[in-house]
Amino acid sequence: MRGDEGRIALDLTDDAAFARMPGDGATLVLRMAGTDGGGGQWLDQLVLPAPSPFAHGGGCACCTPDGAIAAMLADLFRARVTGRRPWFARVLVVVPAALRAGTRQALEANRVVAARYRPAWLPVADTPAH
Numbered sequence: 001m002r003g004d005e006g007r008i009a010l011d012l013t014d015d016a017a018f019a020r021m022p023g024d025g026a027t028l029v030l031r032m033a034g035t036d037g038g039g040g041q042w043l044d045q046l047v048l049p050a051p052s053p054f055a056h057g058g059g060c061a062c063c064t065p066d067g068a069i070a071a072m073l074a075d076l077f078r079a080r081v082t083g084r085r086p087w088f089a090r091v092l093v094v095v096p097a098a099l100r101a102g103t104r105q106a107l108e109a110n111r112v113v114a115a116r117y118r119p120a121w122l123p124v125a126d127t128p129a130h
Contacts, residue, residue, distance in 0.1 A: 008077070009090040010117035012104055014097040021092075028085075030072060031094035043088050048072060069093060069103060070110040077116045091117065 013021070018031070023041040032048045048068060079085035095103050104121065107113050 007116060007118040008080075008088070009120045010073070010093070010107065010113070011090065011120040012093050012095065012100055012107075014100055015094055016097070018092070018094045024090075026089040027092050028076065028088040028090070029092050029094060030069065030076075032096065032099075042092075043086060046072070046076075048093075067103075067106045067110070070107065070113050073107075073113055073117060090120070 015031070018029075025041045025043060027042055029042045029045040030048050031045060073091065076085065076088075076091065080088060093103065093107075104119075107117075108119060
């Protein structure tokens with residue numbers, strides 16, 4: 001489950017769907033402040049910075065090109081490699097449904113994220129080679 005080319009699987013969901021997910025013990029969850037923590041046996045849950053007052057998400061491409069989510073993903077990758085975090089096979093980013101498309105676009109456009117994480121929402125043939 002480490003993904004293609006050793007990249008970590010990265011997925012997005014909204015808070016309503018997340019609340020119903022059981023967890024798998026190997027997935028690290030990043031969720032926005034104010035979203036439900038959900039149940040389940042997740043490896044860990046980290047809270048992202050709150051959305052801006054302009055109704056854009058933490059990964060908003062128009063306000064912050066790299067976004068808070070991308071910066072947090074880079075930090076998590078370093079912590080995983082250096083042993084400061086338990087090994088995780090997948091990262092699930094939980095955002096409100098209204099922010100999902102913008103967050104997805106920002107993550108797909110970020111080269112650092114693309115080098116370390118494989119978007120699980122794209123077919124394997126469509127993932128960029130790095």
